[in-house]
Amino acid sequence: MAASGGGRRDPLAPSGSPCAFSPRGQHYFSLAGPDGHLRVWETASSRLHQDFVPSAHLSATCTCLAWAPPRSLAKEGPQRKKRKSEAVGTGDQVDLLAIGTAVGSILLYNTLKGELQSKLVSGGHDNKVNCIQWHQDNDCLYSCSDDKHIVEWNTQTCRVKCKWKGDISSVSALCISPDGKMLLSAGRTIKLWDLETKEVYRHFTGHATAVSSLMFTTLRPPKESQPFDGITGLYFLSGAVHDRLLNVWQVRSENKEKNAVMSFTVTDEPVYIDLTLSENKEEPVKLAVVCRDGQVHLFEHILNGYCKKPLTSNCTIQIATSGKDKESTPSPIPILAAAFCSDKQSLLLVYGSLLQPAIERVSLHSKEPHMCLIRDINCWTPKIGVAVTKVKTPVMNSEAKVLGPGIPGHHAAMKATLETEKTESKKRLKENEQISIEERLGAMDIDTMKEKRKGDLKADSYPVLLVQGLESNDCYMLNKVLQTRKDTLIRNTVLRIPVYAVIPLLNELTKRLQGHPNSAVLMVPWLKSVLTIHASYLSTLPDLVPQLGMLYQLMESRVKTLRKLSRLHGKLILLITQVAASEKTQGVPPPEQTAKLVYEEEGIETLALRTFASYI
């Protein structure tokens, strides 16, 4: 259906380059650049498929392009047996591209073989070819030119079948009717020709300027009854140079029609038009018009009779650079062509430079009247001398988040097994915030208490420093305290810190344990003494599990490799320390009871970290 969209372009435009999508699925996009090269791109991968330079590309520049209707290349074998599995075949292959040139010759280029197949010259045009249309059923080709003639070619023999004068001025556009029996031509006026007799069937007024595009928009006439000539009642569309209106005409039985049935208005003159043919009365015609200003306007309309007011577009698509980085401002990226995909729900957009256009499939689900796509065009700058490869490397930059065992986010956050929390699991974030507020309140208490203490406890500056550091989150202060290696000093410091500083300290230790192993190993004695000394306090906390879940997971993940050994080690330490403690109890008042479980874990953890550190 989009096959009819091939090869339309503005003949008088200096900048609009002829381009066309291959019919049936738009696998290829061909574009004749201003440098005389004909390039064919694969639409699925935006990859340059081939680059062809016609021999006379500088004098006879390409003025229009048209893909041949697809043909199947599978040949009938003389004796074919029914086979269990035969190839589904490469299907309908598109292989021929007709190229009209400025000197009046037409080239047939074979895109499969990548070579010129034939050149239609003899008896043809002697001036610029303006438009080429393939007949969809037979091997005919129609071309029109500035020399006022329309020529019908036989592509098999490469001879002129018929040549007739189409207009009193140059003929600028052609279109073949859906049933293949009529031909529309646009010169000064739009004429409908009967292809059998080559006689004018109907006249239409046309535009004030040269018509650049003609297209039938309906397949069947609106009325159920089939008209005698198969054409009456059909609508077609015409666009012209320097004209911001696209007119829709209806072929009527009486030959008096002077005015267009309706019109679409766009922001600039149309450069490339594609539409989906409506197969029945109810189905709207979808129209995509690429304008000279690089925008695409989409229309959706059910064609039924007159409409006086010009219709405006349902949706406008623009593409621009992001302009976020550096000082660059967002600049528009021109859209070169657009075509509806076969599902009619998405649009293939070609944009960027003519040398290296980007091809993208955009789905049209949104109802917004204006779509602005932000694209980074710099990554498609032409690359020269790049080795042929079919490997794409996705970007792996350092900004990517890295998760490993023990790092928060790798494992689900620990949740307290409270009944209330079960229901509101999704509000975890808020909860955390609340806790932090509590802590802040607690920290305020610390402040006041600390000031009280400061006077009498001057000797033990380590605990004070630590508490201050924790409170102000001062790295320098914390480093000074936490980087000590003396076991007794650590033990004494931990003994003297206030209990409300325990949890912040543990959090700080956890954060540091996740860091570099060299610094992490210094945290191990700290963690050990915190857990041994403040175990009783920790066990009283109601929200211990969510608070220390991360630490637990960290330890779990680090002791994983030598689980049994570390357990044994932990138990041995437990025994030894208990024996030592029982010996000590004879003289000294009994120390705080420690929870066995936490104690054991500590042992495990210590060993694991030691082994881990030594491993590193």
Add this chain to the structure above:
Amino acid sequence: MVAEENLRVVRSGGSKLNFRRAVFSADSKYLFCVSGDFVKVYSTATEECIYVLQGHSNLVTGIQLNPQNHLQLYSCSLDGTIKLWDFIDGILIKTFVVGCKLYAFFASVHLEDSVFIIVNKEIPDGFQLASLKLPKSPSQEVEAKELSFVLDYISQSPKCTAFGREGQYVVAARDLYMSVYFFKKKKTFRFSLPSGNKKNCNNIFTCIACHPKEDCIASGHQDGRIRLWRNFNDNKNYTYTSLHWHHDVVMDLAFSIEGTSLLSGGRESVLVEWRGGIEKNKEFLPRLGGTIEHISASPGGDLFCTCHSDNKIMIIHRNLEVSAIIQGLVKDSVVNTGLMIDPRTKALVMNGKPGHLQFYSLQNDKQLYNLDIVQQEYVNDPGLVHIELMKAAFSSQGNWLATVEQRHEKEAELELQMKLWEFNEQQQGFILNTRINMPHEDHVTALCFSDTENSETPTLVTTSKDGHFKVWILTNDSDIYKQAMGWTCDFVGSYHNYQATNCCFSEDESLLAVSFEEIITIWDSATWELKCTFCHRPGKIKNLCFGRQTCSKYLLGTTEKSFLCCWNLLTCALEWSVQLSVIVLEPDPNSDNIAAMSWSSGGSDLFVFKPSEPRPLCIQKSMCREKVQCAVFVPRDVPESFISEDYQWLNKSQFYFLNESQDLMTFSTKSPEEKLTPSSKQLIAEESLPTTPFYFLMGKHRKQQETNEIMENELIYHPSAEDIPAISELLQTPAHVLPSASFLCSMFVNSLLISKGTKSAEEIPDDIEMESGKATDDSDEENDISEKVQKATNDTVIEDEIIPQLSKTQERELRKLRKVDYSWMCSL
């Protein structure tokens, strides 16, 4: 094979391209390669497949250009026929029926009337090279039975047989033996190498190539050595030199067409060009991406091509630059990821090259690209364990891609990595968002994205053998330094420490089904609460899926003990179960149909059913001989409208599946005749290129010029030194008896002037006239003499003019006469 006449299983491309050496056409424009039962014709310029030559009914094993007509191609096949094709138009010209399995085909320009084939006679491992006379008969199908055996006990591979210079001899190798048969002498020479039990020495022959100009044979060996054999028409005095660069098997060898360089390749995926057969003089083309299996050179000498193990053909320019890549569907031994559809490009996605995801366009039967997921240089060595891509999944809009890679070298050393890629619209490519090391403690068995389009947070579920399943959600990781989104684990679930094997979201994303060995658990995706469990003992759950659309209240599962069960989620009861050993269970995303493929000894069967209806929509018994590995429904762009009930299920989606031999198959409803009609209707336009201006300038005159040239060639007679007596005299006479140089000079010059025939004869007298004209001033006597001279010269001129074509003897006489005259003058 087909239950319904209209619904047929057809191969949908992705066939093997690297089975045999590719062959260039004489003008290097086309490349032929064997692909299953077909021969494919590719254009070397555009990488496009131009024709598929179909006609063989079994694997095609060899192709070669017809040496008598370079526009024709021979192909031989295991079906026992040799076919002759016209590849320009893709037409079968002739079929020669041989009757036994043919393993390779050779033809040589110099051995006109016969071709050579490798056949297998009686012994299972005994292959023979036989010459076959192709009868000249006009009929299309000819019996060719005139076999005569040339060499016995050779290798099956055509790489181990080669024809020597001008078809004088044939070389075949097998194991440690190489035999050379000379056709003229009808004599066989055998050479053997020591078995080489030492380390790094394995002399088994792997390939053979013959020098096109000299008597030289190159052989490749298992240990990476290349030997150049010379003097092999002698059983004892033969010599060989060895070239060693490859560290592993030399897979193939090829001489360039003029024989100046030798190309070799192997597992290193480096093409080595040995120039002049010298070990030091070599060039490399590295990083070709896969083991080089075959190398061939074009008859024009401008192109080489290499076939690689990853099903690709690379066309390489003479200066070792890759000019084109023909890439088929990469065949890995196992398709770990299964088949997926990229929602964005509608391409088929599966794992391809090691560590890559391949995107394959089903419409074009062409690979779009490989996405490098692992991003590590692939070192092709048999001992190495590589990072493998195990699982991949796309989110429903194609915005997210999750991949799981693993490296499992030893039992305890499992390395896992999960990567989450975001599709960046600005750059139109995937960008790594989150990398998760060891997402689970054991193998990841399944992963799936939640399916709905309008959920605010994308959700990913991974299941693992460690007994857990993890739910990952996208969260906002922004801080004061950057805006960032990242994935974090939201929930970890387990069920009695059973291994989690499958996971699946219901269509509306409200329920998650996770199977733990024999038990299916249903979780509420809002709160991650366990809702209910289903079980159908005995047998572990193999496949799991929810019904779609109208059947969304059903949950389907298959067990190892060959049961297909359907549970109703509303009543939490088993709705029905069937005893069927289902291998693949695949729901159609666009309809409520579900396809189940089962395997029995007869082949694979397909059942398409609606969970709500007791009767299946379509049953295809033994539609495929091999086991089906994985399958996928591909949504159609334009829905078809089949009315027949049997293939109504294909209306909205096309069904593709991959069998064990890794052929991609699909169902076609068109009959083969119908499919072929358009081609007959439309004939291909004739090639007619008009005369170019250049032709008018040059070509038009060329014919005249050619004739002129012939004439000129007759006229301009370039005498060689020996032909002119004066020169020969000069050269032959000893130097000491020669007269003075001034005397010789004029003689010498004159002897050269003769070749210009009449012209020279005219000019020289003129000169003399002038001289004599000057001389007249001096004396009268001289005047007289000069007149005489003039007369004499005039005589000669007249003579020359009258008889322009003098015989050689006459000429010689004339020359002598002139010589006499001049000497006389000089003396004056």
